[in-house]
Every structure is written in structure tokens, then in C-alpha cells.
Amino acid sequence: MSKFYSPIKPLLPGLLFGLFIVGSLLFRFEFGLTAGRRFLQFGGEMVKIVPFAFILIGLFEVWVPKHVVERHLGKQAGLRAHLWAVLLAGTTVGGLYVAFPVAAALQRKGARLSFLFTYIGASGVCRIPMTLFEASFLGIEFTLIRYAIAVPLIVLSSELMGEYLQRREYEINLQ
Amino acid sequence: MSVLYILSTIALIASLIGSRKKTLEALQIAWRRSLKLLPPFMTMLRQLHWPCTVLPQEVFVRHLGGENLFYTTTAAGLLGSLTLMPGFIAFPLSGLLLKQGVPYIVLAAFTTTLMMVGVLTFPVERHYLGTKVALVRNFISLLIALIVAISIGIYFGEVV
Numbered sequence: 335m336s337k338f339y340s341p342i343k344p345l346l347p348g349l350l351f352g353l354f355i356v357g358s359l360l361f362r363f364e365f366g367l368t369a370g371r372r373f374l375q376f377g378g379e380m381v382k383i384v385p386f387a388f389i390l391i392g393l394f395e396v397w398v399p400k401h402v403v404e405r406h407l408g409k410q411a412g413l414r415a416h417l418w419a420v421l422l423a424g425t426t427v428g429g430l431y432v433a434f435p436v437a438a439a440l441q442r443k444g445a446r447l448s449f450l451f452t453y454i455g456a457s458g459v460c461r462i463p464m465t466l467f468e469a470s471f472l473g474i475e476f477t478l479i480r481y482a483i484a485v486p487l488i489v490l491s492s493e494l495m496g497e498y499l500q501r502r503e504y505e506i507n508l509q
Numbered sequence: 510m511s512v513l514y515i516l517s518t519i520a521l522i523a524s525l526i527g528s529r530k531k532t533l534e535a536l537q538i539a540w541r542r543s544l545k546l547l548p549p550f551m552t553m554l555r556q557l558h559w560p561c562t563v564l565p566q567e568v569f570v571r572h573l574g575g576e577n578l579f580y581t582t583t584a585a586g587l588l589g590s591l592t593l594m595p596g597f598i599a600f601p602l603s604g605l606l607l608k609q610g611v612p613y614i615v616l617a618a619f620t621t622t623l624m625m626v627g628v629l630t631f632p633v634e635r636h637y638l639g640t641k642v643a644l645v646r647n648f649i650s651l652l653i654a655l656i657v658a659i660s661i662g663i664y665f666g667e668v669v
Contacts, residue, residue: 351555377554379595384550385543386517392539393520396531427513429593430630431553434637435542455650458624464596471604472616476661480621483660487653495649499642507637 383428391439403443415449416489423456424465433457434506441506448496450506455488552632573611573619578668582658585615589622590651593629614662621654 355373358366407415426433436457437450459480469477524532573588575581594602603616626647627634634643662668 373554376593380550380554383513385539386513388539388543389517389536390520391542392535392537393524393532395538396535397524397527429624430627431550431633434633435546438637451646454646455625455653458627458650459621461596464600464624467596467600468620471600472607472613472620475664476613476617479661479664480617480657483657484621484625484653487656491649491653495642495645504639504642507639 380428380431383432387428387432388435391435395439395442398443400443403440403445407440407445407449409446411446411449413489413493415446416452416492419449419452419492420456420460420485420489423453424460424462426457426461427463429461430454430458438506438508442508446496447500447504447506448493451492451496452489455492456485459484459488546633546636549632549636553630556629556632573606573615574609578612578614578662581612581615582618582662585619586622586651586654586658589619589624589654590626590647591628592623593627594623596624599623612662612667613665614658614667617661618654618658621657622651625650625654 351373354366355370357363358370405411407418423433426436433454437454440453441447441450465477468480521532524535572584573581575584599620603620607613607616628647631643631647634646637643638646659668
């Protein structure tokens with residue numbers, strides 16, 4: 335069987351969703367309308383962040399020499415790399431969907447796998463603006479306990495997972 | 510977010526001053542990577558509406574305000590895993606729930622899974638990590654979130 339590649343095929347689900355929304359608009363189908371609104375709301379939020387994140391990633395890949403990343407975040411960097419991972423995660427905007435491409439770029443420069451998992455985990459938990467929100471609404475004690483428990487567990491699990499996968503020559507998809 | 514804009518503008522200008530060729534290269538990389546990410550990204554966006562519309566906020570509050578701590582904590586963890594909510598919405602909401610008497614342990618389960626476990630971001634995660642590793646990472650994150658929630662519950666004297 336010859337493999338037929340059509341440029342429309344990957345877009346098909348999107349087109350169907352678009353039709354569904356247009357149909358909902360025409361027939362005033364409330365569920366579809368809410369779905370469309372959510373799509374625009376979250377989509378807009380991400381469109382505002384993602385292109386800039388990718389520009390920064392591009393600049394990082396072009397300008398930062400590989401040996402710098404390798405020295406601080408590579409195999410010989412040891413456990414201190416996890417500290418950098420948490421700090422870097424603190425300044426990440428958006429969330430997990432930004433952390434993955436950043437992690438891929440860091441791996442390309444020779445960062446250790448464990449470091450990348452800590453970074454991904456911490457970028458969920460340790461983002462600074464989010465932490466400030468949390469502390470003001472739920473109290474500083476809540477935030478402190480969460481950090482004290484979550485960060486060591488993230489480092490530990492990342493170290494185990496990273497070491498295991500590194501031995502099996504696993505790699506994050508670089509594209 | 511404006512920090513991101515300022516930072517990327519400054520970086521871009523600095524890069525242009527440094528080398529026009531390298532800057533062009535960087536922008537090409539950015540463009541190529543974005544295109545590669547587009548299909549999983551669209552999948553994620555399309556799925557965003559399901560939990561939000563199927564579970565309106567009243568249902569949500571009613572279930573988190575229940576008596577049975579085990580049940581509400583589990584429900585909160587599930588909800589946090591299944592939704593994608595920016596922090597500036599999630600934390601004021603949690604603050605409100607706290608005032609209404611929802612225990613800390615429930616709020617911890619909700620916010621921590623919200624931040625660490627991504628069912629909706631899974632298409633993007635799978636693109637980078639592959640299905641197996643993405644699944645394992647989410648499972649470990651769920652465990653960590655539960656440990657965090659229980660610890661917070663113990664600290665605030667909600668579970669013995």
C-alpha cells in the first residue's frame with residue numbers, strides 16, 4: 335500500500351471543530367457556543383505567550399555556546415544543576431506547554447536528562463508570579479509547605495527517572 | 510507577562526546589534542519549531558472546552574464542599590488534573606472556597622494537580638516526551654500532588 339500524504343488530513347479535526355462552532359452559532363447551540371468562547375479565551379492567552387517564548391528559545395540556541403550549558407547543567411554538574419532547574423522554572427511563564435520546548439532546547443545544548451525533568455516539574459510548581467498569587471489567597475504557610483514537600487520529591491523522582499532513561503539512551507524529541 | 514515582552518524585545522535588539530545573520534537564524538529556528546508544535550497544540554486547544562463546559566462551577570463548588578474528606582480530596586485532584594486554569598483564576602477561586610469552609614487539604618489537591626498533572630496538555634507533552642514517559646511523568650506528578658495535599662492536611666490539623 336502506498337503511503338498517501340495529504341496536507342489536509344492533519345487539519346481535518348480542526349476543520350470539523352470549526353464547522354461545529356459555526357453550526358452552534360447558526361443554531362444557537364449553547365454548549366457549542368461556550369466551547370467556542372473557551373477556545374478563543376485560552377487560545378488567545380497562549381498565542382500571547384508562545385511566539386515570544388519560541389523567539390527566546392531561538393536566540394538561546396544561536397547565542398549560548400554548548401560548553402556553557404554542559405558545564406553547568408551537563409553530566410558533571412551534579413546535584414547543583416537541580417537548583418538551577420528550580421530557579422529557571424521560577425521565571426518560566428505560561429506553564430507546562432512552555433516548559434517542554436524550553437527543555438528540548440536545553441537538551442540540544444547538552445543538559446542532563448534529570449535536570450530537564452526537574453525543570454519541567456518545577457515549572458508547574460515554582461513559577462514566581464503564581465506563587466505570589468497562591469500565598470496571598472491561601473496563606474504563606476500553605477505555600478511554604480507545598481514547596482518544602484514538592485521540590486525535594488520532584489528532584490528525587492527526576493534524578494531516578496533521568497538516570498534510568500539516560501542509561502537507555504532516551505531523548506526528548508528535539509523538534 | 511509584560512516581562513516576557515520586554516525581555517524578548519531587548520534580547521532581539523541586542524541580538525540584532527550583535528549579528529544580523531545569527532538573529533535571522535534564531536527567528537528561523539523559532540518559526541520551524543512553532544510549526545512543528547502546531548498540530549499537537551491545536552489538539553490541546555480543541556479539548557480545552559470539555560471539562561469546563563461539562564462541569565460548570567456550581568457543580569464544582571458543591572462537590573468540593575462536601576463532608577467526606579476522602580471523597581472531596583479525590584474529586585479535587587481529579588478536577589485539577591482535568592482542567593487547565595491560569596493561576597490568576599485558580600487561586601482567587603481557591604481563596605473564595607477557603608472562606609466558604611472548604612478544607613486546605615482539598616484546595617491543595619486541586620491546585621497542586623492543576624499545576625503538575627496535565628491531561629489537557631498531554632498532546633503537547635507526548636510530542637516532546639513520547640507517550641510512555643509522558644504517562645509516567647504525569648503519574649509521578651499525581652503521587653507528589655497527593656503527598657503534598659496530605660501533608661498540608663496534617664499541618665492544618667484536618668487529617669490525623
